[in-house]
Amino acid sequence: MNEFLKLVQKKEFFKHHTRVLIALSGGKDSMTLFNWLYEYQKELEIELFTAHVNYGLRDIADWEEKELRQKMQALGIELEVAHYTEEHFSEEAGRIMRYDFFKKVMEDKKCTALVTAHHKGDQVETILMRQITGRRLRHLTGIPERQVFGPGELIRPLLTFDKTALDAEVYFEDVTNAGNDYLRNRLRNQYIPALTSENPKFSDAVIDMSKEISLALSVIKEKIIDLEIIHDEIETQIFLQQSKALRYFILQEYLEKFPELQVSKPQFEELLWLIERPQQYRSEMSKDYLFVKDEKNFMIRPKDIFKEKELDIREDDPKDSTFMRVDIPLTGEVKIRKRQPGDYIFINGHHKKLRKFFIDQHVALEKRENLLILVEDDIYAITDLTISDLSKALKNDKMKRTLWVKPIIREDIDNA
Known part of the structure; x- marks a missing residue:
């Protein structure tokens, strides 16, 4: 335990934290972490809180929850418990539910640090899982010792400790860990032992590789930062x-x-x-x-x-230069809509596909979504952009209608 205390003090894990939440599964890892932090809470000047998730996957899950409650009550440590209620369980769904719960407890108890008991073996398993499932290089750097989480920070102080160093005497053994239904279990029970028989320092080699990847990515990141x-x-x-x-x-x-x-x-x-x-x-x-x-x-x-735009349409000249004038025939059905495949516009003496017109004129992408004004399916204007030759030809014609239009974004009154 002295090694643990020295490491925590050296790395100043709790320098900025006084209220600390421990993720407590009840297994040997988390019970060791709890025991060590409980032993040294005065030296570290921290107040402890605990949180447990009962997945209900084993017959004794409720008994384990009861035992944890009694232990924490006897020690004067608050324990919050959540129950997994979804019909089907998956590792991913369990992980999401677990961390959402931890985040809520942190907020409720005003904790600024969540501490988990991931150790060296978990680190190796995680790196190998990510490699097997085809994750990117940046994810092969493994589990970070600390990262931003919820209203504070997630800290993993046991990542450099072997499983053999964890010494809790009272804990719950999850018998499902012995099965091989999940990839992580197969890694732990089959693959890593087989590879370790080939290289006794296999786990160290995996972690060393992860550190080298992290260093290489740091160099790349520095180059990218320099580019601004x-x-x-x-x-x-x-x-x-x-x-x-x-x-x-x-x-x-x-x-x-x-x-x-x-x-x-x-x-x-x-x-x-x-x-x-x-x-x-x-x-x-x-x-x-x-x-x-x-x-x-x-x-x-x-x-x-990208809020949806509407049109402010006036039949009388508003004497406002932000409005666009559009002349249209005296009769005919007026439509206002967005562009559609196959639309043509008559402009500069030629019928041109709307798509080709946008490309030729280097029209910005957002303006390509401006509303169209059509009469009998002929485009007379692309609002806030241009009018077609059809509209221009009507400018001096007495037999016409004139509209003044302006794109607007209507805000929801309830959100104002």
Whole structure:
């Protein structure tokens, strides 16, 4: 335990934390972590809180919860418990539920640090799991010792400790760990022991490789920072001036700005290809995000930034230069809509596909979504952009209607 105390003090894990939440599974790892922190809470000047998730996957899960409650009550330590209620269990669903719960407890108890009992063996398993499942290089750096989480920080002080160093005498043994239904269990029970028989220092080699990857990525990150290229938008010309290898990592670094956006490898390769093409582009990346490439920049934007536009339409001249004048025939059905495939506009004496007109005129992508004013399916205006020859020809005609139009964004009154 003295080694643990020295490490925690040396790394100043709790320098800025006084209220600390321990993720308590009841296994040997978390019970050792609890015992050590409980023993040294005065030296570390921290107040402890605990949180436990009862997944209900084993017959004795409720008994274990009861035992933990009694132990924490006897020690005067608050324990919060959550129960997994979904019909079907998966590792991913369990992980999401677990960390959402921890975050809520931190907020309720005003804790600024969550501490978990991940140790050296967990580190090796995690790196190998990510490699087997095809994760990117940056994810092979393993589990960080500390990271931003919830209202504070997530700290893993046992990452350098072997499982054999964990000394809790009272703990619950999860018999499901002996089974091989999950990849992590197969790694722990089959693959790592087999590879260790080939190389007794296999686990150390995996961690050393992870550290080298981390160092290499640090060098790449420093280069990217020096370029000062990553902002809310990235200038396409500067991006394309870099080597293909560096572009790959610049785009990865940019995507890190959107942690909730899950980008598959095929999506990533498609983004690189789209950025290299000269055309402007807009497409959905998820239900919440768009990828947009205009004449100068490419960017990822939340969909709610692109609010739907409406038209303020006047029949009398408002004497306001922000309004566009559109002359249309005296009769005929007027339609207002967005562009559709196959639309043509009569302009500069020629009928031209709307798509070709936008490309030839280098029209910005957002303006391509401006509303159209049509009469009997002929385009008379692209609002806030241009009028067609059909509208121009009517300017001096007495038999016409004149509209003054202006795009507006109506804000919801309830949100004002």
